[in-house]
Structures are given as C-alpha cells and as structure tokens.
Amino acid sequence: MNLLQTSLGRLPLFNPVTVASGTFGTEYGSFYDLNRLGAYVSKTITNDPKAGNPCPRLFETEAGLLNSIGLQNPGIDLFIKEHLPLLREKLSIPIIVSFSGSSVSEFRRMLIQLDNCVGISAYEVNISCPNVENEGIAFGVDAGIVSELVKTLRAETERELIIKLSPNVTDIASIAKSAEESGADSLALINTVFGMAIDPKTGKSRIKRGIAGYSGPAIKPIALANVYKVAQAVQIPILAMGGISTWQDALEFFYAGASAIAVGTASFYDPLAPIRCLEGLETYLKDTDIPLCDLIGSISF
Amino acid sequence: MNLLQTSLGRLPLFNPVTVASGTFGTEYGSFYDLNRLGAYVSKTITNDPKAGNPCPRLFETEAGLLNSIGLQNPGIDLFIKEHLPLLREKLSIPIIVSFSGSSVSEFRRMLIQLDNCVGISAYEVNISCPNVENEGIAFGVDAGIVSELVKTLRAETERELIIKLSPNVTDIASIAKSAEESGADSLALINTVFGMAIDPKTGKSRIKRGIAGYSGPAIKPIALANVYKVAQAVQIPILAMGGISTWQDALEFFYAGASAIAVGTASFYDPLAPIRCLEGLETYLKDTDIPLCDLIGSISF
Amino acid sequence: MAYDPIYRLCRIHSCTVLNESYSMLEIIDDEIAGRCEPGNFVEIKPYKAGSVLKRLFKPISIYKVESDSIFLMIKALGRGSKELTKLNEGDMVELIAPLGNSFPMPTGKSIALVSGGIGYPPLWFLKSRLNADIKVRWFHGGACEKDIFPCDEAWTIDGSAGTKGLVTQGLVEWLKDHPCDAIYSCGPEALLKALAALCDTHNIPLYVSMEAYMACGVGVCHGCTVPIGTKENWNYLRVCKDGPVFDARDIRWELI
Amino acid sequence: MAYDPIYRLCRIHSCTVLNESYSMLEIIDDEIAGRCEPGNFVEIKPYKAGSVLKRLFKPISIYKVESDSIFLMIKALGRGSKELTKLNEGDMVELIAPLGNSFPMPTGKSIALVSGGIGYPPLWFLKSRLNADIKVRWFHGGACEKDIFPCDEAWTIDGSAGTKGLVTQGLVEWLKDHPCDAIYSCGPEALLKALAALCDTHNIPLYVSMEAYMACGVGVCHGCTVPIGTKENWNYLRVCKDGPVFDARDIRWELI
Ligand SMILES: Cc1cc2nc3c(=O)[nH]c(=O)nc-3n(C[C@H](O)[C@H](O)[C@H](O)COP(=O)(O)OP(=O)(O)OC[C@H]3O[C@@H](n4cnc5c(N)ncnc54)[C@H](O)[C@@H]3O)c2cc1C
Ligand SMILES: Cc1cc2nc3c(=O)[nH]c(=O)nc-3n(C[C@H](O)[C@H](O)[C@H](O)COP(=O)(O)OP(=O)(O)OC[C@H]3O[C@@H](n4cnc5c(N)ncnc54)[C@H](O)[C@@H]3O)c2cc1C
Ligand SMILES: Cc1cc2nc3c(=O)[nH]c(=O)nc-3n(C[C@H](O)[C@H](O)[C@H](O)COP(=O)(O)O)c2cc1C
Ligand SMILES: Cc1cc2nc3c(=O)[nH]c(=O)nc-3n(C[C@H](O)[C@H](O)[C@H](O)COP(=O)(O)O)c2cc1C
Ligand code: FES
Ligand code: FES
Numbered sequence A, B: 001m002n003l004l005q006t007s008l009g010r011l012p013l014f015n016p017v018t019v020a021s022g023t024f025g026t027e028y029g030s031f032y033d034l035n036r037l038g039a040y041v042s043k044t045i046t047n048d049p050k051a052g053n054p055c056p057r058l059f060e061t062e063a064g065l066l067n068s069i070g071l072q073n074p075g076i077d078l079f080i081k082e083h084l085p086l087l088r089e090k091l092s093i094p095i096i097v098s099f100s101g102s103s104v105s106e107f108r109r110m111l112i113q114l115d116n117c118v119g120i121s122a123y124e125v126n127i128s129c130p131n132v133e134n135e136g137i138a139f140g141v142d143a144g145i146v147s148e149l150v151k152t153l154r155a156e157t158e159r160e161l162i163i164k165l166s167p168n169v170t171d172i173a174s175i176a177k178s179a180e181e182s183g184a185d186s187l188a189l190i191n192t193v194f195g196m197a198i199d200p201k202t203g204k205s206r207i208k209r210g211i212a213g214y215s216g217p218a219i220k221p222i223a224l225a226n227v228y229k230v231a232q233a234v235q236i237p238i239l240a241m242g243g244i245s246t247w248q249d250a251l252e253f254f255y256a257g258a259s260a261i262a263v264g265t266a267s268f269y270d271p272l273a274p275i276r277c278l279e280g281l282e283t284y285l286k287d288t289d290i291p292l293c294d295l296i297g298s299i300s301f
Numbered sequence C, D: 001m002a003y004d005p006i007y008r009l010c011r012i013h014s015c016t017v018l019n020e021s022y023s024m025l026e027i028i029d030d031e032i033a034g035r036c037e038p039g040n041f042v043e044i045k046p047y048k049a050g051s052v053l054k055r056l057f058k059p060i061s062i063y064k065v066e067s068d069s070i071f072l073m074i075k076a077l078g079r080g081s082k083e084l085t086k087l088n089e090g091d092m093v094e095l096i097a098p099l100g101n102s103f104p105m106p107t108g109k110s111i112a113l114v115s116g117g118i119g120y121p122p123l124w125f126l127k128s129r130l131n132a133d134i135k136v137r138w139f140h141g142g143a144c145e146k147d148i149f150p151c152d153e154a155w156t157i158d159g160s161a162g163t164k165g166l167v168t169q170g171l172v173e174w175l176k177d178h179p180c181d182a183i184y185s186c187g188p189e190a191l192l193k194a195l196a197a198l199c200d201t202h203n204i205p206l207y208v209s210m211e212a213y214m215a216c217g218v219g220v221c222h223g224c225t226v227p228i229g230t231k232e233n234w235n236y237l238r239v240c241k242d243g244p245v246f247d248a249r250d251i252r253w254e255l256i
Helices: A026-030 A076-090 A104-115 A143-154 A172-181 A217-233 A247-256 A273-288 B026-030 B076-090 B104-115 B143-154 B172-181 B217-233 B247-256 B273-288 C030-035 C079-085 C117-128 C167-176 C189-202 D030-035 D079-085 D117-128 D167-176 D189-202
Strands: A006-008 A011-013 A017-019 A058-060 A065-067 A095-099 A122-126 A160-164 A186-189 A193-195 A212-215 A238-240 A260-263 B006-008 B011-013 B017-019 B058-060 B065-067 B095-099 B122-126 B160-164 B186-189 B193-195 B212-215 B238-240 B260-263 C006-017 C022-028 C041-047 C058-061 C064-066 C069-075 C092-099 C110-116 C135-142 C153-156 C182-186 C206-209 C225-229 C234-238 C245-247 D006-017 D022-028 D041-047 D058-061 D064-066 D069-075 D092-099 D110-116 D135-142 D153-156 D182-186 D206-209 D225-229 D234-238 D245-247
Touching: A017 A273, A026 A076, A076 A095, A076 A104, A095 A104, A095 A160, A104 A122, A104 A143, A122 A143, A143 A160, A143 A172, A172 A186, A172 A217, A186 A217, A193 B217, A212 A217, A212 B217, A217 A238, A217 A247, A217 B193, A217 B212, A217 B217, A247 A260, A247 A273, A260 A273, B017 B273, B026 B076, B076 B095, B076 B104, B095 B104, B095 B160, B104 B122, B104 B143, B122 B143, B143 B160, B143 B172, B172 B186, B172 B217, B186 B217, B212 B217, B217 B238, B217 B247, B247 B260, B247 B273, B260 B273, C006 C030, C022 C030, C022 C079, C022 C092, C030 C069, C030 C092, C041 C069, C041 C079, C058 C069, C058 C079, C058 C117, C064 C117, C069 C079, C069 C117, C110 C117, C110 C167, C110 C189, C117 C135, C117 C182, C135 C167, C153 C167, C167 C189, C182 C189, C189 C206, D006 D030, D022 D030, D022 D079, D022 D092, D030 D069, D030 D092, D041 D069, D041 D079, D058 D069, D058 D079, D058 D117, D064 D117, D069 D079, D069 D117, D110 D117, D110 D167, D110 D189, D117 D135, D117 D182, D135 D167, D153 D167, D167 D189, D182 D189, D189 D206
Parallel strands: A017 A260, A095 A122, A122 A160, A160 A186, A186 A238, A238 A260, B017 B260, B095 B122, B122 B160, B160 B186, B186 B238, B238 B260, C110 C135, C110 C182, C135 C153, C182 C206, D110 D135, D110 D182, D135 D153, D182 D206
Antiparallel strands: A006 A011, A058 A065, A065 A212, A193 A212, B006 B011, B058 B065, B065 B212, B193 B212, C006 C022, C006 C092, C022 C069, C041 C058, C041 C092, C064 C069, C206 C245, C225 C234, D006 D022, D006 D092, D022 D069, D041 D058, D041 D092, D064 D069, D206 D245, D225 D234
C-alpha cells in the first residue's frame, strides 16, 4: 500500500510533495530525479512575455525572503513552443501549469490555448502575485470576480483547476468558498505575503520596487492559519505552501487540512528540500503505519 | 537641541521609543527607569473584566511568537480605581491608555469614563485584537465602521486619539484614510498577524484556541510594508510596531514614515530592548547630527 | 515576591553533565543567591557577545543555593533547554532572577515530596531549607533511569530504575500507614492533577509548583496562566508572578 | 555552462586569514575542481550536522584551482560572508559548484584586468589560465590597504596603499600609450559602469563579471538579473546562469 497516496480532486498524486511556482525549475534535476516529486508546478506564465521588475529583486530577512520578480516569463506562445515540450520530455509526473492574466477574457484565452496542449495535468490559476500591478492580484481579493473567473475557466476545461489564493485579504475563507462554488477542483495557498525591508544605513528600500512578496520560514504560521481557515470553510482539497522546509513542517499542514504540499523558498536553502521532505514523510508514515489521508485535517486542540 | 523630539499629532514626545500594548508593564521598572521612555502604553482594557483564553496561550515559532491572551484584563472600573493611580504615581511620561469595546456605544461610554480621569495623555483605540471574537477586531476590518467609531469618539474628547490597526485586511490604506478623515490624530500599526502552529508529533494545536496572533522579528517586513502603505495614504503621524528589536529596526520604520515606534515582543527577548533602542538611536542621531524628524518618511528606492 | 528581580549577565561557573539528558549549571552571584527562596525560578538564556539572541528566556527552577552559588538542574528537551545543557564554564548567560513566589514552610511534622521528571529541582531546594525535625518522604518518578535522582522512593514508567509504575502508586501505599501533614509537588500536569484528586480524598494540603509556557517571565504578558479560585469565581493567575506555587485546592483543575 | 553543477557536502581543508577582512578557504574535490573555469562561481554555506541552516547560500567566485584544490577568497561583509570567513579546518560546508559561465579567452596580445575590492578573485583565476604570451596589466582598487592584493597597479580611496584615487584613473593614463585588445573586469557596479563608458569611447571590448543578490544560484528564481540586449530589444538575463560574465556592450547600463 502506498501510504503517501493523495489527490487534489480529480488529480491523483503518488505522493503529496510538489514544488511552489516560481521557486523551481528543471535545473534541480542536476541534484535528484525530478520524477520522484508528486507533481511539477511551472513558473507562472502570462499571455505576453514579461521582463519583470528592476533589480534588486531579492532580499533575505531574518527568517524569510523578499522577492519582487514581477512574473518575468517568456509568454504563453514560447512556453508552449519550447518550454512545455522540454518539461514533457524530462518528466513523467503530473505537470501543473501556472498562469495568470490581466482580465477574465485573457485568462480564458490562455486556458483554451493550454487546453489544446497534451501533457498538462492541471492548471494553477495564479490570482495572487503581489509583484505585478495589472496581473492577477486584483482578482484574488474579490470573491465576486473570483467566482466569475472560475466559472468561465471551468466551462472550458475538463482538467484539474487549482486556484491559487493570496493571504493578503481580510477574509480568505469567503474567497475560497466562492472558488469552490464556482467549480474549482482544489485550492493552492498561500502566495507570498506583502513585505518590505529598508537599509537602515541609507534609507534605501532593499527591493527596487518597494513592497515585495515575503516567503520562507517566517510565513509558515501565517500559511498554516490560512490553510486551517480555508479547510474549515470548503470541502475541496488544498495544496498548501508557505515556509515548508521539512517533513515536520509538512505534517503540520496535513493536520491543518492540506491534501498536498509544495516546497518553495526552502529549495534555495537546501536544494534537496523536496526530497528530504518526501523521504521524511515516507519513513514517518511507515514507522507509524498511518496512511497520509488519515492525517489530513485531523488537528486536535 | 533634542534630536529625538517627535510627536503623534497633538501629543509631543520627548523621544520616539514607546512600548506595545500588552507586552509591557511596570514590572520592567525593576530593570531601568521607565520614565526614559517616550510614552507608556497600557495593556488593552475592556468594559467588563475579561478572564482571557484557555492555555496554552503562547508558542514560540522559528522567528516569532504566537499569543492568544484574549485581552485578559480587570475591566475599566478596576483599571481606573487601582491601576491608573499606580501608573500616575510611577510615571512622569505620557500615559497612553489602550481600550477596546464590543460596540460603538460601549467604546463611547468607556472613552467618556476615561476622559474624566486625570493623567491620561492619549487613547489607543484597539480595533485589531485577533484573539477575541466580539471585541474590537470586527471594527478594524471595515472602513465604514471605523469611520463611525472614530467620529463618535472624536466628538467626546480633546485628547490624542490613536487608532490601532490590524494588518489582517485587504486594504489597510483605505481603513487608515477613513480613520484620518473621521478625526483620528494618529494611527498605531500593526497589531498581530493571524498565525498558527501545530505539534507535528501529536497533531495538536500549539495554542488551545487555534488561530493566534503572530508577533516578533518574523513580522517586521510585514509591519514595514503596512506602515509604508499607510504613510503614503495619510498625513497623520504613525506609531509603528511589529518586530522592532533594535535601533536599526526602528530606523527602517522612520524611513518608511513612522513618527514614533513601539517595542513589543522584543522586551521578552531582551528586557532592556526599549532602552537599547533609545540609546542606539540617540547615538546614531548625534553622530550623524540629523534630527529624527528629517528622517521620517525619507525612504528612497 | 519579596524582592524585585535582577536582570544581569552572569558567567557559568561550572557545567556538570549528570547524564545524557541532564546537566547542572552553577552561577555565582551573591546578590541573587541571597534573594532565592525554595520555589523561585530564574529566566535564563545563552548570551553571545555582539548580538541579542532573539529567543525567549527559559524558566528553570532553583535547585540549590550554597553561599553565593546558584545551581540549576536542566533537562535537554527542546531547542532552548538543549542549548543550556551545552554551555561550558566561562560562557555567559542572561539571567532574570529570582522570580515567582515560594513554597509555604510546613507547619506540621511529617510531609511528603512528590516529583516527576524535571519537577525534582525545586523540591530539593525546599528540602534543604526544611527544619531538621520535619519528617520527609520523597517520592520521585520518571520515564526511565536517567530521570531518577536521589530520593526515598523512585518509580519509573519503564522499570529501568526504582519500581516500575507511577509515582502516585507509591504515595497511595505509603499514605495507608503514615500520617502526612502536607504534600509538596512539582511535575507534569497529569501527575499534579492525579495528586490533587488524591489529596482531596485524603484531605491533605497540597502545594504544587506549576509549569507553563512563558514569554516574559515577569508578569506582564499574561501568557502563563492557570485558573485559580472557586468553581463560581475564578480567574487566570500568572504562574510566573502569582505562582509558580499554588495551593492545589485553589486550582480549577477541571478547566486545565 | 559546460557541466551540470554538483551539490555536495565538503570539508574545509584549510582556512587562512589574509587580513582582518579577508580569508582564504581551500576545499579539495577533484570532480568539482576539474570542472571549474575562470569566471565560474560557487554557492556555499556553512553546514551544521543535524539541522539545515535556513539561510541562503552565498555566491563566491573561484579564485584558484590547483590540482584538486579549489580556493575561495572571501571578504567578511555581512552575516553570511562573516560566517564563511570564520570557518575552521575540518568544518563542513554545503557547496553547489561550479556555477555560471566563464570569461572568453582573449584573442589579442595585450589585455588589462581591472578589479575593485572583492572583484579580485575571478581575475586571478583568469590570469592563471592565460597563455604565457599574452601581455597583462592588472589594475586593482579598493577602499583601503586591506583591500589590496598582488597586482601591477594598486589604487585606494584613502591612499593607505598604492596610489590614492580611483582605479580607473590608472587605466586611463595607461591606455594613453599602450595598446589594449580587451579588458576584463569585476567589481562594484559603479566601477563597471565607468569602465563600460571608457571602453565604449576607446572602442575596446570589455568583459565584466556582474554581481547580483542571489537566491537559488542555479537559474530558477530570476532574482539576479541584469538587462541585456539592445536599447530597443533587451531582456533581464540571470547573472547566475546566463552570466556572471557579460560583454559590457550588451548590458543596458542606463537601466541599472
Ligand atoms: C516555573 C518553571 C520551572 C521549571 N524548572 C525547570 C528545571 O528546574 N529544570 C528543567 O529542566 N526544566 C524546568 N522547567 C521546564 C523548562 O522550562 C522547559 O523544559 C523548557 O522551557 C523547554 O524549552 P525548550 O526550548 O527546550 O523546549 P521546546 O522546544 O519549547 O519544547 C520541546 C519539547 O518539550 C516540551 N515542553 C516544553 N515546555 C515544557 C514544559 N514546561 N514542561 C514539559 N515539557 C515541555 C514541548 O511540548 C516539546 O515537546 C521549568 C518550567 C517552569 C515553568
Ligand atoms: C557571482 C558572484 C561572485 C562573488 N564572488 C565573491 C568572492 O569571490 N569573494 C567575496 O568575498 N565576495 C564575492 N561575492 C560577493 C558576496 O557574494 C557577497 O559579499 C555576500 O553575498 C554578502 O553576503 P553577506 O550575508 O555577508 O552580506 P549581507 O548581509 O547580504 O550584506 C552586508 C553588506 O554587504 C553589502 N553587500 C551584499 N551583497 C553584496 C555584493 N554582492 N557586493 C557588494 N556588497 C554587497 C550589503 O549591501 C550590505 O551592506 C560575489 C558575488 C557574486 C554575485
Ligand atoms: C522567487 C519567488 C518567485 C515566485 N514566483 C511565483 C510565481 O511565478 N507564481 C506563483 O504563483 N507564485 C510565485 N511565488 C510564490 C511561491 O509559489 C509560494 O506561494 C510562496 O513563496 C510561499 O511558499 P514558500 O514560503 O515555501 O516559498 C514565488 C516565490 C518566490 C520566493
Ligand atoms: C503577549 C502579547 C499581548 C498583546 N496584547 C495586546 C493588547 O492587549 N492590545 C493590543 O492592542 N495589542 C496587543 N498585542 C500586540 C502588540 O501590541 C503589538 O501590536 C504586536 O505584538 C506587534 O509588535 P511586536 O512584534 O513588536 O510584538 C499583544 C502582543 C503580544 C505578543
Ligand atoms: S510569562 Fe508573561 S505573565 Fe507569566
Ligand atoms: S539567483 Fe535564482 S536565477 Fe539567479
């Protein structure tokens, strides 16, 4: 029996360890076999190519990372033409494509274009990037728009539809519910938290653009609170991320209600982080002889 | 010239270093002269005495603290009768009284009762405690209610009115603006961020109540982003808090637009944290011969 | 509390490994040593010159005071206590001490001490300050051999030292044919709770030193509370300032 | 990049303090050493058994390769680099190496090397791999004496070593009466920018090794970019994977 078996709605996963969009690439294939992962999640693509934000784009704080990449990406056409075939060639695990648009109709057009491509197992709809003005984020904070967007996308695809949510909202549960009611198969959370840092010696923002996205160990308690809140509000599965570095971190998220997890910033601290998570979980479940699905949402107080 | 001179609107402060409500008490007077602080901020009081939340109420995460005290306090009557006279006796610096209510009219009644007491220099109106259901928090997330509350309180007092804001909202700037327009003298931010932790060995929430308030170094980038956002949106001064442990941390907040700062969780790590902040700032400003007020809001990119 | 606590940098005078889990720290400070009473504890954390370690202090009971020396007996459990047990002679620590209230001195002639695991240290300090004419029976329990230290009757869960079983079993037996004017205890919540029930039945006064997760240790944060009072009228009191020692009859065990 | 990078735990074979700011680390690894080319860098961080240090790796240029030894020359600036300069023989580090592209080998007969501060190490490695018949003039600048290492012409801001002034002054003088087929440089952005303008005027090819704040170091995060291309058609390329070495004419300096 595969104790690690899990699923994100219509997408079964051989194990629950995936990677967070924008923090991963096939480059990590130099260090281990990427096909050991539960799924591969691509960096968010947009319709047009995006140069991204000016530098500095990164700053490491006391217990986390600020980034302001600004969704730099080659655009959907080049992604489909060059990147996707490469991914298909290298990977036998499910490929989850993350994308973002600047209007409901652009999201829809992108989905249709992607739906014509073979080798995509799921979409992660990024409506929560804090580092761009016109893409995504405005969608993620309004339950009404989320509902319209998800309904529109649902009508166009049979594939797994994952909606990636922002923690930078008053009431994430209501947004999660509206995504669920509109036909989302599962939810991914959290995207980065708004954060900032200033050089006290000069008064200069550490990040050129000012406010950035905050990730890493520091946001784990925030991610956990959001996952728990959403798990209490919806029935659909949750793909959790936010500061997960170890298998013990992952366990916390399963108890809070996640069905799968993604390793993000931790890969920068430890290129083997996803594999160490996976191996740790495997050993733990074997030792205790509990299937993962029995742990999901079983938090006590 | 006092390079540290600053003000929170109608309240001049001899120096910008204050303490965060609920993290401080005259007990720290065993370690240094409390009258060296710019101001003293009392723990939030409510109308009726409050027992607070069940234990465990605390958990230390990788770079922060989760708390779920639940506004335990003796209630306004006992505060006025016993605590306030003690504070007045021990302190010659401005006393800022933090309070919270469960309805606009309760807030109003409390303010009137406090306004009859001598020795209070300002009110910090806590509409942002994440650890109680019916007190405060519901107010802090809705610009309309904030406006009604602030107008009501403004009509009743000539004293400095500080509104303490929550970071757990979609748009803190709009809430800040509505407080400003309704007559707030200044704004305090941030209160704690929603956070959670689970024991991976047992699946038990580290905090009995579940979701708690997250403070300390981990939330500094979040606090800074919020202070910067609010400083861009309003003209009134900001009393900043969230992870401030050192004078360098304090400088970051001044650059982002704060006129004064409060040391919170850091006092638990270092009982002398407020004094070390103060001394560090003093030395720095003397060495550079720049008055504090020239730094405020002077961030560059 | 009789005195204001002192906050100070102190040097580790000696650090003795007792066994793979426990170490004993010795700190010399005449002013603090002179103020310590049985039941008091310290807040302590390692100090590294140049930067403040942004972690909470850890509450540790005072185990022994000999002239100017304060002894702490520490079990390596998690990150904080592990760091403490790894200190070396000459290392510096930040100390806030003494903290909390102290045990009331017994008025009767015969008492029992009941400790579990890291509940041992405060009872040792209490014992050292008792009048010589008081008869004392000390029951100490732990998970295994390494939790066991000198006492009158040792109990372990795994039977690797003393008698196999729970320390309360020993007490129950002993109470059958021994008068007992009061019991003093410190240990895990489950132990204290069981004892409270037992003492209630036997109508023996019980003083317990409570544990709690602490942030400030000095009474400002209200993080470390226990429900104290009557069934109808109780309030959360602070273990660090109102305690750690409470009369077990005042504790609302059903709320813990 | 010719090879896939290797991720591995390595032992510090030696750590030599060069002066109060700089240290030299030596790591022995035949496989990595065999793959290193001038311009390549490593990502490195201290390793402590038992727990992963949740801090970013630090990018450090390869200074020298001698048989199986890789040498890194590190200046203590902030937290990460300070920790690295304090390593001792026998300590373990996590290493990802080699990373990035390398300098194009010169085709002409006479070149200049221009380094500023911690821009020194990659040029040393480059120099060690040049054909013996190439004429090299090395200009090195720093803030003060401790930034100065062996070179042909040293400049310091405070005049404590070499000539007082900016390293570019020396280059300008020298170019007046010396032919120069190419310039290779590494150092602070301001230096590289000034050089780029200079080389543009003199029409000399300039290859620069860029610095950038890095997170992954392997090309996945797009955090370390510089604008590369023409005025009309440029894109942000990654210093860690597309660089660190770029032809200065391709860099859109006006956007930095
Ligand atoms: C008044 C008082 C006096 C104390 N006296 C002593 C003493 O003399 N000697 C001594 O060794 N310890 C004593 N303790 C307990 C000691 O403070 C804790 O063991 C320590 O704080 C744990 O911190 P940590 O960072 O090592 O562990 P954490 O990382 O916080 O926790 C590690 C593991 O230990 C468990 N744990 C944490 N705190 C406690 C606790 N208070 N009791 C039991 N398990 C806990 C956690 O659940 C977790 O599983 C005392 C505590 C109090 C409140
Ligand atoms: C490709 C590449 C090769 C490098 N090779 C070397 C080398 O061979 N030897 C060496 O000593 N260093 C080298 N560096 C620089 C080195 O990586 C940084 O000094 C180091 O990352 C600083 O980290 P920190 O944690 O010590 O400092 P931080 O705490 O991050 O910063 C401390 C101070 O240093 C400044 N700083 C941070 N990064 C840099 C930087 N890249 N350049 C200049 N100032 C900086 C910050 O603004 C801050 O004021 C290289 C960098 C790159 C990108
Ligand atoms: C450098 C960087 C780039 C990111 N890019 C994206 C992105 O393109 N799309 C997206 O949905 N999330 C992006 N994220 C957010 C992560 O996918 C993840 O939600 C977040 O970092 C929290 O997880 P972590 O703390 O484990 O990193 C990015 C995060 C980082 C640090
Ligand atoms: C133990 C604890 C108790 C708190 N109690 C209150 C309170 O009563 N009223 C209030 O407005 N804020 C309260 N806060 C929030 C702090 O005042 C402050 O806004 C927050 O902790 C962020 O600052 P810090 O990171 O410096 O602690 C409390 C925080 C902590 C950690
Ligand atoms: S630990 Fe803060 S009140 Fe006891
Ligand atoms: S550091 Fe991540 S792409 Fe270069």
